[in-house]
Amino acid sequence: MNYRSAILIIAPLAAALTLPSCGGGNLAGTPAASSALAATPTEAHRGAHSWMNPAGRTQQLLYIADSGSATVKVYTYPGLSYTGELTGFVQPLFDCVDNSGNVWISDYGPSGALYEYAHGGTTPINELTGLSYPYACAVNRQNGDLAVAINVETESTNLGEVAVYHNGSGPPSIHIDHNFTLNSGLAYDNSGNLFVDGFAAGDAFHYAELPTGSSTFTDITLSTTPSSPGAVVWDGQYIDIGDDSNTIYQTQGSTIVHSISLKLSKDTLRGFFVPSAKKLIAPDAYANVVGVFRYPRGGSEKKSIASGLNTPWDVVVSR
Numbered sequence: 001m002n003y004r005s006a007i008l009i010i011a012p013l014a015a016a017l018t019l020p021s022c023g024g025g026n027l028a029g030t031p032a033a034s035s036a037l038a039a040t041p042t043e044a045h046r047g048a049h050s051w052m053n054p055a056g057r058t059q060q061l062l063y064i065a066d067s068g069s070a071t072v073k074v075y076t077y078p079g080l081s082y083t084g085e086l087t088g089f090v091q092p093l094f095d096c097v098d099n100s101g102n103v104w105i106s107d108y109g110p111s112g113a114l115y116e117y118a119h120g121g122t123t124p125i126n127e128l129t130g131l132s133y134p135y136a137c138a139v140n141r142q143n144g145d146l147a148v149a150i151n152v153e154t155e156s157t158n159l160g161e162v163a164v165y166h167n168g169s170g171p172p173s174i175h176i177d178h179n180f181t182l183n184s185g186l187a188y189d190n191s192g193n194l195f196v197d198g199f200a201a202g203d204a205f206h207y208a209e210l211p212t213g214s215s216t217f218t219d220i221t222l223s224t225t226p227s228s229p230g231a232v233v234w235d236g237q238y239i240d241i242g243d244d245s246n247t248i249y250q251t252q253g254s255t256i257v258h259s260i261s262l263k264l265s266k267d268t269l270r271g272f273f274v275p276s277a278k279k280l281i282a283p284d285a286y287a288n289v290v291g292v293f294r295y296p297r298g299g300s301e302k303k304s305i306a307s308g309l310n311t312p313w314d315v316v317v318s319r
Contacts, residue, residue: 042113042127042129049087049088050084050088050122051084051085052121060077060318060319061074061075061119061318063105064312064315065271065315067093067310068288069311070089070090071092072085072086072105073308077275078279078292080303082308084122089107090109091109092107093106093271093314094136094271096136096138096139096316098139098144099139099141102116102117102118102318104116104117104137108134110133111132112132113128114131114148115127126168126169128148128172131148133150134149135148135149135150135183136148136185136186138188138232140194141192142190142191142192143192146168147162147164148162148163149198150183151183160176160198161175162175162183173215175215176217179206179208179219180208181198181201182198184198185241185271187234188234190234195207195232195234196209196232197229197230197241205222205225206229207222220254222255223256226247226249227243227247229241229243229244230242231272234274235250239252240274242269242272243269244268245269246267247259248262248280262282262299264287264291266287270285276295280298283312283313285311285312288306288311289305289309290305291305292304
């Protein structure tokens with residue numbers, strides 16, 4: 001059984017998921033892509049009919065990778081008014097945003113892709129194709145580099161890699177920490193250091209840093225080990241690590257400074273985003289809810305989007 005089996009599966013929804021199989025396949029717990037969609041992300045985009053309310057384009061926008069509907073739903077922020085959607089994806093799971101407000105969407109699959117959209121735009125302005133199961137992504141605010149967690153899965157290989165595209169284009173540089181059998185989350189801090197988590201052999205949690213200007217990872221042993229490697233987010237001061245359940249760990253180096261517990265009905269925290277020093281936005285993927293929480297207090301959401309979603313996986317705010 002591959003290491004994807006260690007990622008949380010909610011039993012009542014198992015029929016809607018792609019289950020793990022020996023020797024490669026989709027990330028366990030990841031919803032299956034609709035067979036009605038085209039076989040590749042690029043083909044799907046040719047027939048896409050994205051739209052956006054022009055009035056919403058001048059506001060901050062919340063982008064939700066709604067994997068179950070194969071769309072990215074867009075809402076105003078902080079008002080949470082539905083303002084449009086991006087279509088034509090096979091399985092959108094993660095998104096990330098750059099200094100200009102451009103949003104990258106990670107379309108998961110064995111020949112996956114990333115698509116870049118301008119703030120409020122409905123047509124991709126850039127695309128990166130042919131990626132092996134692209135998962136989380138992050139943009140280096142120092143130089144515009146785009147990092148993508150990709151995972152090589154064959155009968156004999158389980159290997160997590162990080163592809164870094166200089167300024168979001170061109171052939172990537174590939175960075176490998178051979179302790180990773182699967183990469184899950186990644187984030188840049190303000191200095192351009194890249195932090196990555198994932199699985200090591202035996203389903204163990206693994207965490208490492210790729211320092212700015214380096215091509216070699218430095219492994220980090222945390223003071224407390226999260227139950228499962230989830231999303232990794234920079235909050236402006238700390239690197240936050242989600243556990244794919246309901247907890248987020250604020251970390252500084254090898255130290256866990258604070259743990260944040262979220263009250264989620266299904267305990268299916270996947271991606272999340274910290275738009276300000278006092279707010280956290282997080283999906284409860286299999287509850288089909290995206291909530292806005294106090295940060296770093298956690299607890300119950302103060303506002304939410306509780307309808308119109310189908311397995312929301314990740315969120316970002318574009319300004």
